[in-house]
Amino acid sequence: MIKSDTYTFKILRYDVKEPDKEPLFESYKIKVIPGLTVLAMLLRIRDEIDGTLSFRCSCRSAICGSCAMVINGKIDLACRTQVATFGTDTIILEPLPNFEIIKDLVVDMTPFWQMYEKIQPYLIRKSPAPEKEIHQSEKDRKKIDQFVNCILCACCYGACPVLNRDPQYAGPAALAKLQRFSSDSRDQRSAKALEIFNNEKGVWGCDTVFRCIDACPKDVRPTDGIVGLRKTMLKNKFKIMSGGGIK
Amino acid sequence: MITHDILIVGGGLTGLRAAVGLCDKYNVGLISKVYPLRSHSIAAQGGINASLANNPEGRDDTWEKHTFDTVKGSDYLGDQNAIEIMCKEAPKIVYEMEHWGCPFSRFPDGTIAQRPFGGGGFPRTCFSTDITGHSLLNTLYERAVYKNVKIYPEWFVTGLCVENGQCHGVIVLDIHSGELIPVRAKVTVFGTGGYGRVYRNSTNALINTGSGIGMAYKAGVGLKDMEFVQFHPTTLIGTNILMTEGCRGEGGYLFNNKGERFMKSYVPTAMELAPRDIVSRCIQTEINEGRGFDHPLGKYIQLDLRHLGEKKILERLPGIHSICIDFIGIDPVKEPIPIMPSQHYSMGGIDVNEKGASEIKGFYAAGECACVSVHGANRLGGNSLLDTIVFGKLTAQAIDKELSEHDLKPEENYLLKLEENVEKKINRLTKPGGERPYKLAADLGAVMSEKVGIFRTKDELAQALDEVTKIKERYRNVSVSSTDKHMNYELHNALELDYMLEVAHTIVLGALLREESRGAHFRRDFDTRNDTNWLKHTIAKMGNDLEPVISYKDVVITRYQPMERKY
Numbered sequence: 028m029i030k031s032d033t034y035t036f037k038i039l040r041y042d043v044k045e046p047d048k049e050p051l052f053e054s055y056k057i058k059v060i061p062g063l064t065v066l067a068m069l070l071r072i073r074d075e076i077d078g079t080l081s082f083r084c085s086c087r088s089a090i091c092g093s094c095a096m097v098i099n100g101k102i103d104l105a106c107r108t109q110v111a112t113f114g115t116d117t118i119i120l121e122p123l124p125n126f127e128i129i130k131d132l133v134v135d136m137t138p139f140w141q142m143y144e145k146i147q148p149y150l151i152r153k154s155p156a157p158e159k160e161i162h163q164s165e166k167d168r169k170k171i172d173q174f175v176n177c178i179l180c181a182c183c184y185g186a187c188p189v190l191n192r193d194p195q196y197a198g199p200a201a202l203a204k205l206q207r208f209s210s211d212s213r214d215q216r217s218a219k220a221l222e223i224f225n226n227e228k229g230v231w232g233c234d235t236v237f238r239c240i241d242a243c244p245k246d247v248r249p250t251d252g253i254v255g256l257r258k259t260m261l262k263n264k265f266k267i268m269s270g271g272g273i274k
Numbered sequence: 275m276i277t278h279d280i281l282i283v284g285g286g287l288t289g290l291r292a293a294v295g296l297c298d299k300y301n302v303g304l305i306s307k308v309y310p311l312r313s314h315s316i317a318a319q320g321g322i323n324a325s326l327a328n329n330p331e332g333r334d335d336t337w338e339k340h341t342f343d344t345v346k347g348s349d350y351l352g353d354q355n356a357i358e359i360m361c362k363e364a365p366k367i368v369y370e371m372e373h374w375g376c377p378f379s380r381f382p383d384g385t386i387a388q389r390p391f392g393g394g395g396f397p398r399t400c401f402s403t404d405i406t407g408h409s410l411l412n413t414l415y416e417r418a419v420y421k422n423v424k425i426y427p428e429w430f431v432t433g434l435c436v437e438n439g440q441c442h443g444v445i446v447l448d449i450h451s452g453e454l455i456p457v458r459a460k461v462t463v464f465g466t467g468g469y470g471r472v473y474r475n476s477t478n479a480l481i482n483t484g485s486g487i488g489m490a491y492k493a494g495v496g497l498k499d500m501e502f503v504q505f506h507p508t509t510l511i512g513t514n515i516l517m518t519e520g521c522r523g524e525g526g527y528l529f530n531n532k533g534e535r536f537m538k539s540y541v542p543t544a545m546e547l548a549p550r551d552i553v554s555r556c557i558q559t560e561i562n563e564g565r566g567f568d569h570p571l572g573k574y575i576q577l578d579l580r581h582l583g584e585k586k587i588l589e590r591l592p593g594i595h596s597i598c599i600d601f602i603g604i605d606p607v608k609e610p611i612p613i614m615p616s617q618h619y620s621m622g623g624i625d626v627n628e629k630g631a632s633e634i635k636g637f638y639a640a641g642e643c644a645c646v647s648v649h650g651a652n653r654l655g656g657n658s659l660l661d662t663i664v665f666g667k668l669t670a671q672a673i674d675k676e677l678s679e680h681d682l683k684p685e686e687n688y689l690l691k692l693e694e695n696v697e698k699k700i701n702r703l704t705k706p707g708g709e710r711p712y713k714l715a716a717d718l719g720a721v722m723s724e725k726v727g728i729f730r731t732k733d734e735l736a737q738a739l740d741e742v743t744k745i746k747e748r749y750r751n752v753s754v755s756s757t758d759k760h761m762n763y764e765l766h767n768a769l770e771l772d773y774m775l776e777v778a779h780t781i782v783l784g785a786l787l788r789e790e791s792r793g794a795h796f797r798r799d800f801d802t803r804n805d806t807n808w809l810k811h812t813i814a815k816m817g818n819d820l821e822p823v824i825s826y827k828d829v830v831i832t833r834y835q836p837m838e839r840k841y
């Protein structure tokens with residue numbers, strides 16, 4: 028329900044180029060009509076009130092992963108959040124936690140992409156490619172569906188308490204991506220490729236407190252991926268102990 | 275100054291495919307104003323066409339049949355040699371994407387699943403649930419990571435450097451630092467996407483301004499068939515997010531404010547399932563004649579799914595269900611969806627041949643920003659994802675051939691001169707006191723949606739031309755709020771606006787001159803196709819007085835003589 032005609036947006040302002048100035052909330056009052064999203068309001072605030080406001084956006088339809096931020100204390104995509112969903116006419120916007128701020132609501136995503144690259148995020152094949160498609164059963168396709176849906180928005184990364192104390196931790200999105208490939212029936216990565224994450228910076232770092240699941244706008248459930256990887260790693264270990272050796 | 279052999283602008287499917295095809299042999303750099311995965315390609319839902327003949331209902335499909343459907347769909351304006359190449363290449367690139375990991379949906383026999391799509395005689399659309407663009411773009415990005423492609427994310431290209439009939443590179447504004455950076459390259463490739471945001475109402479991402487198209491035009495490259503703009507009949511009011519054709523495919527109804535299924539008075543046989551351009555015209559007519567509904571976000575028609583029942587809606591249209599709830603606060607199980615037609619796809623674009631080559635040495639373009647032409651007057655669903663990957667690949671091959679035959683020498687001086695001009699432009703835009711750019715963008719969008727839309731007439735197009743010209747004049751007096759160059763999105767928008775205005779100008783002029791109706795271009799005052807006078811491509815080039823100069827070019831016809839387009 029719309030709480031009033033005019034809403035107050037309190038937005039955290041900061042500019043890395045002016046490090047002496049502390050981050051500060053700035054308030055904007057603006058007219059609201061039903062059906063509008065937080066992103067639509069941000070665009071209007073930038074147009075009509077303050078042209079210096081910085082935030083990222085592209086698809087405005089919850090598929091490109093650009094607009095993750097903290098909205099009234101909850102991490103979500105600004106473009107899929109209706110202004111009217113809050114029981115208040117004040118909306119507080121802050122940048123995604125666990126990242127350095129570049130300006131206002133824009134954070135430096137470099138560490139996130141670095142972790143993503145580290146897991147070798149691509150299909151690894153050893154057999155030569157067939158002439159047509161590599162066959163995959165509907166059942167095997169279903170196994171990866173949940174992880175394929177990830178839009179790399181980093182909502183989970185911002186929510187994860189382990190990343191908050193240990194920036195070296197691989198984090199939910201990268202590990203979910205690793206599971207996306209590791210559990211793809213077509214992928215032939217060696218057990219060694221998983222070994223790098225068989226430690227406290229990898230799958231064993233997770234507290235399984237499910238914050239990432241709550242924060243994810245796409246029902247990816249990264250913790251499922253982490254638990255899946257743990258199982259695979261334990262199975263691999265068992266194979267080694269019983270003399271199979273790591274491939 | 276940064277130097278690459280080959281510079282690719284665009285991190286969508288087109289740009290990534292071109293980069294992956296060239297990076298083993300050349301020093302390649304890829305620039306994108308957003309992280310590549312934020313490109314508009316990510317939003318494609320339905321699928322990609324290829325005559326794999328996997329579907330039991332389509333075992334006798336062939337690339338020739340795909341070619342014919344595409345030629346007919348284009349209302350005979352597509353170049354048949356290029357369409358043949360694309361359709362022949364289609365199975366190869368779909369298998370290649372699969373080998374690189376694309377998670378296509380599957381048939382029970384483990385092959386890639388295929389479904390029917392509008393205008394296709396066969397079920398040849400390969401898909402990955404209802405997020406095909408997302409799956410393809412992730413796969414190509416993964417491939418680019420694997421191949422270690424050098425990527426410059428959040429770099430905005432502000433100018434294309436062409437002198438003496440040759441391209442020398444581009445000038446970039448680094449969005450983070452605010453610095454201007456000249457980038458020199460032997461070959462520059464644009465995969466900069468469509469111009470949907472020139473219209474107020476568009477299904478396109480907010481970043482689809484068409485600045486690449488406008489930049490090429492301002493540098494002297496020709497634009498082809500700009501008047502052909504596709505409108506999709508069913509998009510959510512307010513945000514104009516696409517409500518897939520599947521809604522009507524599953525049995526959804528369209529209602530006006532009299533409670534009538536109005537399609538019965540236009541196309542009683544096909545009703546809601548008439549072709550896209552026709553349904554768009556019917557909906558617009560209802561709205562224009564006062565039979566639409568009112569909403570603070572605009573006038574609309576109802577797309578009613580309620581009679582399908584909750585189970586079917588949740589099973590078959592889960593994406594639509596959640597979009598409606600998230601974006602307009604409406605549950606389609608309980609309420610009709612408020613929809614309107616809106617701009618969807620840019621058929622026209624940078625004039626290139628089937629190798630992606632423009633008339634300028636060292637300048638190539640492919641994907642939605644380019645016009646080969648494979649879509650002619652009307653694009654078929656599932657053919658544009660195909661276009662991006664096929665021509666991304668073929669352009670890469672053509673560039674390799676060109677560079678192995680003769681070396682190109684781009685010149686630093688020209689780039690430095692252009693850098694100075696860009697600097698001047700930015701200084702002018704950051705001088706206080708002028709009009710804010712968003713006002714002009716809003717006025718431009720309104721003119722284009724209201725006067726250069728689904729229905730066109732000479733009078734309205736002439737008015738639109740006049741209004742666009744006036745907004746161009748106002749642009750000389752635009753200023754942004756802050757002189758900071760870093761993270762200044764308003765400045766970024768102001769720079770793009772310059773190019774949007776040129777793009778709009780060529781669309782309006784092409785539409786005004788083309789006195790016939792063909793595919794998506796519908797003139798009330800000339801409501802039939804006229805092959806005698808108009809079976810030809812429109813080419814717009816910037817003249818010495820900075821005004822567009824229009825010329826025409828023959829359509830390539832190989833096997834299929836034009837016939838009436840009946841479905």
Ligand SMILES: Cc1cc2nc3c(=O)[nH]c(=O)nc-3n(C[C@H](O)[C@H](O)[C@H](O)COP(=O)(O)OP(=O)(O)OC[C@H]3O[C@@H](n4cnc5c(N)ncnc54)[C@H](O)[C@@H]3O)c2cc1C
Pocket residue numbers: 283284285286287288289305306307308309310313314315316317318319320321322323406407429430431432465466467468477478479482485486516618619640641642643655656657658659660662
């Ligand atoms: C909602 C929707 C659904 C669709 N569904 C389908 C479908 O099911 N099947 C189908 O075949 N087609 C579909 N299409 C069409 C298809 O998605 C697009 O035509 C295609 O993805 C365009 O790809 P591209 O690589 O050419 O451009 P884009 O993906 O738009 O990429 C453009 C790139 O250029 C960069 N760029 C642009 N300008 C600049 C600049 N000045 N400086 C730096 N970088 C710049 C951007 O950052 C971006 O990386 C759909 C379109 C829409 C709107």
Ligand code: SF4
Pocket residue numbers: 186187188189190198199232233234235236237238239240249250
């Ligand atoms: S479940 Fe693990 S990965 Fe997810 S938020 Fe908690 S600690 Fe982080």
Ligand code: SF4
Pocket residue numbers: 176177178179180181182183184199200203242243244245246247248249
């Ligand atoms: S797992 Fe979910 S929250 Fe995390 S990046 Fe992917 S989509 Fe975003």
Ligand code: FES
Pocket residue numbers: 083084085086087088089090091092093094095104105106107
């Ligand atoms: S703008 Fe793309 S996810 Fe929000």
